[in-house]
Amino acid sequence: MLLLSLAWRSLRNRAVISGLTLLSIALSVALLVGIEHIRRGVRESFAGTIKGTDLIVGARGGTTQVLLSTVFGMSTPTGSVSWATYERWRAHPAVRWTIPYALGDAHKGQRVIGTTAEFFTRYRFRDRSVTFTEGGPPDTDREVAIGAEVAERLGYTLRSEVVLAHGVAAVSFAEHTAHPFIVSGIIDRTFTPIDRALYVTLDGLTAMHEAEEGAGGLMMGPPTTQTEGPAPITAFLVGTKNRFETLQLQREMNEDRAEPLTAIIPGVALGQLWQTIGSAEVGLRVVATLTLIVGLIGMCVALFASLESRRREMAILRAVGAGPRTIVSLLVIESGVLAILGAMTGVAMVYGGIFLARSAVEARFGVALTLHPLGSTEWLYLGLIVVAGTLVGLLPAWRAYRNSLADGLSPSL
C-alpha cells in the first residue's frame, strides 16, 4: 500500500510526463481494441449482406463468382439459367419461394437487374427487407426501382424518366428512347450493393434489350439455350420450406442433369470470401501492435529519463529504511500503474468513441458498431499490455537498483 501510494504520488508529481506516457499507451490500446470492435462490426455487416436466403443458384461455376455476381454485383456471372430450369426447381417440393435474378446491361455504371415482386417481399439483409423511401416496386415493364446511391448519384427522383441503354452506344440509338422507364420507387439505403442497382421487371429487362436491336440480351452475350418462352435468367435465390433440407437440395441442384448448376449457401460462401478479404485486418492489427510497442518504449524512455533526477529520492528512501528491492518495486509499480491506467483509458476511449460515433458511422458506412463487452481477444491484449508494461518497467527499475547500490547514501549530484 505504501509503495502504491508512493508510486501514485510520484507519477502525479511528474504529471505532464506521466500524462503523456499514459496517453500514448491509451491511444495504442484504443487503436488495438477499436480495430477489434470495428472488425467485428464490419464482419457482422458483411455477413448480413444477404440473410434469409438458403441457396443461390447460378450456372455452373465458382462459389465466389456466383456470390459476387448475384449479391455484390461484381464480377461476371457464371452463365445463364434457362427459364425452364428455373420453373422446374421452383416447383420442387422442398422449395418455399424463389427470386429470379436476371442481370442486364449496366446503366451509367450501375447494374440493372430484372426480378419479380418476390424480391421486394422475400429478400433480407441484416434481418431487414427492402423498403422504399418513396414509391414502390416496378409493376409494369416500363417501371424501374432504384437504389439510394443510384438516386443520389444520377439525380433521379420519383417519376423521373430513365433511358436504360447499352453503355456508351446509348446516345446513338434512337430506339432506346422508344422504351423509356419511369422511376416507380426509391429504395431506402441498405448499405449493401442494392443501393447501387436498378430493379426492373423481367419483362422490362426483355423490353430493354429488344429496344437495343437484340444487341446483347443478357450481359453474357446471346443466350445459349434460346427456346420459346421467357428469356433465361442469370441466377435465382431459393428459400426452403425446411432449413434442414437445404444441403440435400443443394446436392440435387449441383447434380442437375438437364442443366449444369452451382448452388451455394450464402452464409458459407460469405464466410469463405471474408477469409480472403478479411486478411487486411491482420495488417491493421500489426500496425496497432507496433503502435503499442512504441507506446511501451516511450514509457520505458520516460522512466529512464526520470531516473537521473531521482537518484537523490532513492537515497532518501534507502536512508529511511527502504531496501533496493523496494526501489525496484516502486519503479515497476509506477510502470504497471501507467500500463493499467493506459489500458483502462484506452478502453474507455473506444467505448466513448463508439457511443458518440455509432449512429454517424452506421449512417455513413452501414457498419453497426455495438457496445459489446470485451471479448477474450481483447482481454488477452489488455493482459499482455499490462504484463509488457510492467516488464518494460523492470529495465529502468534494474538501473535504479544498480544506482542505489552504487550510490548508497551519497548519490553524486
Place this chain on the structure above:
Amino acid sequence: MSDRTASRAGSAPAVAIRDLRFAYVAGRDVIDIPTLEFAAGETVFLHGPSGSGKTTLLGLIAGVLAPRAGHLTLLGTDLTTLSSGARDHFRAAHLGYVFQMFNLIPYLSVRENITLPCRLSATRRSRVTDPEAAAQALAERLEIAGLLESRVTALSVGQQQRVAVARALIGAPELIVCDEPTSALDADRRDRFLELLFANVAEAGSTLLFVSHDLSLAGRFDRTLALRELNRAATAGGI
C-alpha cells in the same frame, strides 16, 4: 547530559566497531578502523576533511554499505551477520538519518515526509500513539508546525533540514546520524538548528552521531573524534 549517558550505561553500546574495512574499488580501502565505540545516549562529533570517508562510514553504520571485513555492532546486533534486507529493516527501526541537503521526497507533503519512517517500520510506528500527532508535536518543537501541509519545494534549506530532523526523530530511534546537516546553512540558522537538534535528541534519549568538517561546532558535543586518527585507510592513503 551525563545523567542521560548514565541512565543508559547498563545497555549495549550504541555503536561498536572492530577491524572494519570497506573499499568501493577492490584493493583501495576507504575505511579501515581497528576500533571505535559510542555509548548509548552519547553525542559524538566526528570531523574530517572532505573525502576522508565520513559519509562512507555513516553508510556502513546505516547498513546501506556492507563491510569487506570486520564487525559492526549496533545496539547489540552485529550488522555483518544480517542479510541486506534485515539490515534495511534494522535501519528503518533504529536509525534516523539527516543528509547535508535535499532530505525530502519531493512528491510528498512535509507531514508525509515526517511520518514516512512510521509507514516503513512497524517498530517506529509502535513507539508513537499516532504518527500524525507525533509529527505535529515534533513540528511544533522544531518550529515548522505551520509548514506541515506545504509542498517541500516551497521550503527554505533551513526549514527542510528541520523537517529532516523531525523525520529522523519520529518514533524515537536509538541512533540519529547527521551527515554535515548544517553545511548549507548560514551561521545564525546553523546555531538555531543545532539548538533544536540537541533539545530534541535529548528529549528522545537517542545517541547522536554528527559528522562535519567544521570543527567550530565541536564544543556542544560529549565527545569529538577525528576520523583521520581512527581510520588507517585515510592516513595510509595520504589524501
